[in-house]
Amino acid sequence: MANKDWKTFMIPYEQAVEELKVKLRAIRTEYRRKNDYSPIEFITGRVKEISSMLEKANKFEIPHDRLAMELEDIAGIRIMCQFVDDIETVVNILRSRQDMKILYEKDYITNVKPSGYRSYHMIIQYPVNMASGVVNIIAEIQIRTLAMNFWAVTEHSLNYKYKQSIPENIKSKLKEAAESAYQLDQTMLDIKDEIKDAQKLFEVKSAI
Amino acid sequence: MANKDWKTFMIPYEQAVEELKVKLRAIRTEYRRKNDYSPIEFITGRVKEISSMLEKANKFEIPHDRLAMELEDIAGIRIMCQFVDDIETVVNILRSRQDMKILYEKDYITNVKPSGYRSYHMIIQYPVNMASGVVNIIAEIQIRTLAMNFWAVTEHSLNYKYKQSIPENIKSKLKEAAESAYQLDQTMLDIKDEIKDAQKLFEVKSAI
Amino acid sequence: MANKDWKTFMIPYEQAVEELKVKLRAIRTEYRRKNDYSPIEFITGRVKEISSMLEKANKFEIPHDRLAMELEDIAGIRIMCQFVDDIETVVNILRSRQDMKILYEKDYITNVKPSGYRSYHMIIQYPVNMASGVVNIIAEIQIRTLAMNFWAVTEHSLNYKYKQSIPENIKSKLKEAAESAYQLDQTMLDIKDEIKDAQKLFEVKSAI
Amino acid sequence: MANKDWKTFMIPYEQAVEELKVKLRAIRTEYRRKNDYSPIEFITGRVKEISSMLEKANKFEIPHDRLAMELEDIAGIRIMCQFVDDIETVVNILRSRQDMKILYEKDYITNVKPSGYRSYHMIIQYPVNMASGVVNIIAEIQIRTLAMNFWAVTEHSLNYKYKQSIPENIKSKLKEAAESAYQLDQTMLDIKDEIKDAQKLFEVKSAI
Structure with a gap:
């Protein structure tokens, strides 16, 4: 397939990312407009670069006509939450x-990857209305805390630099960082519980 | 209903406008990416101001709990085309x-309004996915040429200034302008047909 | 120069277009926020495609290292006005x-091109702050009414189709259309003057 | 001053935030386009809510006509970096x-606030070109790592809930979280240095 055809292939994926960003950002707007706490802090989205899509196809020997079925992250959405338990709220909304x-869903929060990677993944089918009709595409939504995201972004750039073979000493440093990120999330979660308790106390007092 | 509640009332309408702008602009992107002529030149969207919505409700004696059913243009999308016959293409895509x-649809192009107003209106029902569930809202899509739009924008601002009672002398000037806009569209349409003829000739030649 | 280098060459031009769109759209926002009539209806912007820039360089035999000085429309901004005399207001603001x-400025409204093209052009120098320092780039701002724009967009797409050699019969139709567009602008301008007169009368009455 | 006048007062601040977001995001684009590591991860911006601006004015007894001089964060920009030492790079670029x-500048990274707050602040004067002339406004740019930001966002929402009087037990939890965030940043910084070392080794080898 020529470069021009790959660009055409990408159209519904780009469209899906644009639509999903607008739709999911609206959830945050809805909560904030009602002066409620939003379980979503911010959202990003991207389509895979054509070159890295073809590289991946090559590596895993995926025929080009099966890419749309086999590659689940051509269209990718990332939802960042402030607290670990916001992730469940977001999952339920979705x-x-x-x-x-x-x-299907992949829970790398309960089942942390050996590298230290934590995130909740949802693989969805999403209908894109094109001028020529409806195209159902597959997209991946990653849901994570800001700390999980911080760590994952760094690991991703290191994997990119070292072509998936991060040296052992850096790998162990990364695991150490994953541990700090996890501690940060846990401490934050403790505070969140205390906030809830404090608010419950307040409401009980008000009710008397 | 307090101002705060009207702001909440508007959330799904604002969301619908954002989603529809992204979705319909994608039609243009799709054509252009494929190096085809796009029947859509550009798209704008807006929600009605709360104050002018309440004014309209008052004028037509619409109870507030029936606004969502009775007012069809709380969410409004405008699609601008280059040539008159692009409008039909867009209508069929929608x-x-x-x-x-x-x-339902209102064809003010075949049935020009006495004022000189020309446009094609489609009243649609559109499902907005909110955090709390799906809300079906009503929206109006106006499809017009650039010349129709030019005229309509001016008439709208005059109606606004004169509170719907444009003086007779200005009214007749407006009708004159509507005539010029119509002539412009017709001349352009002639050229479009000639372009098509020229292209057909070209293809016949190529086939020999 | 490799394609990669041309992409680097374009960075300050893309940046200038983004900045100028944000800055000039703010003029409209400022007028509307103060409930004043805005002389600007809408604004678009684009950078020239690398391929058509190189084509133009080739056609006019411009050495590549002189492109930034010789091509004035690598970065292009278009400001659309409702009435012809808004153009002067915008020019003065700029x-x-x-x-x-x-x-320098090119007044194709007083001096209409033989093709029928009308617009006001301003060639500006604009400083872009890059990570590596300030780059002064040249950009073109086109100011026109909606009717002028309507005509110009059509002529542009015909020139593109016919590679600058539009057949005579279509050329004469285009001139006819330019005449309709001009009539439309003139009729609108008449109304604008009447609006102003009507408002003046109103103010005199109020003062008594 | 009426609400309408405060809205007019805010225009240049909103404009400054829009311009600065576009300009500073371009720095990231410039690095990435050149396939270089960008010291900027992402940028956000906001203007202060009119209500919270007036509240602050009231609390600190600032006369309304001195707000533009005394309140430095009416327009606020936040730049997030991946690594602690990216902050210095960004400061030098600015x-x-x-x-x-x-x-002037405030270095809360060297001089951590007692609460645990870490960030680098730059108070700038920025000229906004309005239709009516140039207005010099004051804006605050906060530069921080993702971990610093994560912590600060949480502290801010707690301060908001508890009206600046966070209970002692939550305060100590927050300091614990600040410590985790600091550890995370330090571990990441270690890795960054190792990356640099690894790259230097690689270049030496290549040179042989």
């Missing part, structure tokens, strides 16, 4: 939406 | 979409 | 800005 | 820009 179909 | 339901 | 330097 | 004037 599960209840009627404009996407969840194919 | 009719075939599966993410909106067309309630 | 002349008084301290963040750009006007190199 | 110091060398010719489109803003740095009034």
Whole structure:
């Protein structure tokens, strides 16, 4: 397939990313407009570079006509939360939406990857209305705390630099950093619980 | 209803406008990416100001709890085309979409308004996925040429200034302008046909 | 120069277009926020495609190291006005800005091109702050009414189709269309004057 | 001053935030386009809510006509970096820009606040070109790592909930979290140095 055709191939994926960013950012707007705490802090999205898509296809020997089925992260959305337990809230909101179909979920928070990677992944099917009709594409939504994201962004750039073979000494430093990030999330979660307790106390007092 | 509640009332309408702008602009991107002529030149969108919504409700004696059913232009999208016959193409694209339901259509191009107003209106039902569930809202899509839009924008600002009672002498000037705009569209349409003829000739030649 | 280098060459031009769009759109926001009539209806901007820039360089035999000085429309901004006399207001606003330097102006409204093209052009020098220091780039600002723009967009796409050699019969149709566009602008201008008169009458009455 | 006048007062601040976001995001684009590591991860901006501006004015007894001079954070920009030592790079880039004037700097990274707050602040004067002339406004740029930001966002929302009087037990939890965030930044910085060493080794080898 020529470069021009790959650009055409990408159109519905780019469109899906644009639509999903607008739709999911609206969740945050909705909470904030109602003066409620938003479980979503911010959202980013991107489509895979054509070159790195073809590289991955090559590495895993995926025929080009099966890319749309086999590669689940051509369209990718990332949702950042402030606290670990916001992730579950976001997952439940996404599960209840009627404009996407969840194919399956991967819980790397309960089952942390050996590298230290933590995140919640949802693989969805999303219908894109094109001039020529509806195209159902597959997209990946990653949900994580700011600390998980901080760590993952760094690991990603190191993997990129070292072509997936990070030297052992840096790998162990990364695990140490993952531990700090985890501690940070836990401490924050403790505070969140205390906030809730404090608020409950306040409401009990008010009710008397 | 307090101002705060009206702001909450507007959330799904604002969301619909944002989503529809992103979705319909993608049609233009799709054509252009494929090096095809796009029937859409540009798209704008807006929600009605709360104050002018309440004014309209007052004028037509619409109870506040019936606004969402009675006012069809709380969410408004405007699609501008280069040539008159692009409008039909756009209408057919919208009719075939599966993410909106067309309630009815108003053809002010065949049936020009006495004021000189020309445009094609589609009243649609559009589902907005909120954190709390799906809300079906009503929206108006106006499809017009650049010349129709030019005229309509001016008439709108005059109506605003004169509170719907434009003086007769200005009214007749406006009708004159509507005539010029119509002539402009017709001349352009002539050229478009000639372009098509020229291209057909070219293709016949190439086929020999 | 490799494609990669041309992409680097374009960075300050892309940046200038982004900055100028944000800055000039703010003029409209400022007028509207103060409930005043805005002389600006809308603004678009674009950088020239690398391929069509190199084509133009080739056609006019411009050495590549002189492109930044010789091509004035690598960065292009277009300001659309509702009425012809808004153009002068916009020109004066731009002349008084301290963040750009006007190199020269081309008045194709007084001096209509033989093709029928009407627009006001300002060639400016604009400083872009890059990570590596300030780069002064040249940009072109086109100011026109909606009707002028409508005509110019069509002529541009015909020139593109016919590679600058539009057939005579279409050329004469285009001139006819330019005449309709001009009539439209004139009729609108008449109304604008009447609006002003009507407002003056109103103010005299109020003063008694 | 009426609400309408405060909205007018805010115009140049909103404009400054829009311009600065576009300008500073371009730094990241410039690095990435050249395939270089960008010291900027992402940028956010906001203007202060009118209500919280007036509250602050009231609390510190600032006369309304001195707000523009006394309140330095009416326009606020936040630059997030991946590594602690990226902050210095960003500070130097900002110091060398010719489109803003740095009034003074506050280094809360060397001099951590008792609460645990770490960030680098630059108070700048920035000229906004309005339709009516140039207005010099004061804005605050905060530069921090993702971990510093994570902590600061949480502290801010707690301060908001507890109206600046966070209970002691939560305060000590927050300091614990600040310590985790600091550890995270330090571990990351260690890795960054190792990356640099690894790259230097690589270059030496290549040179042989």
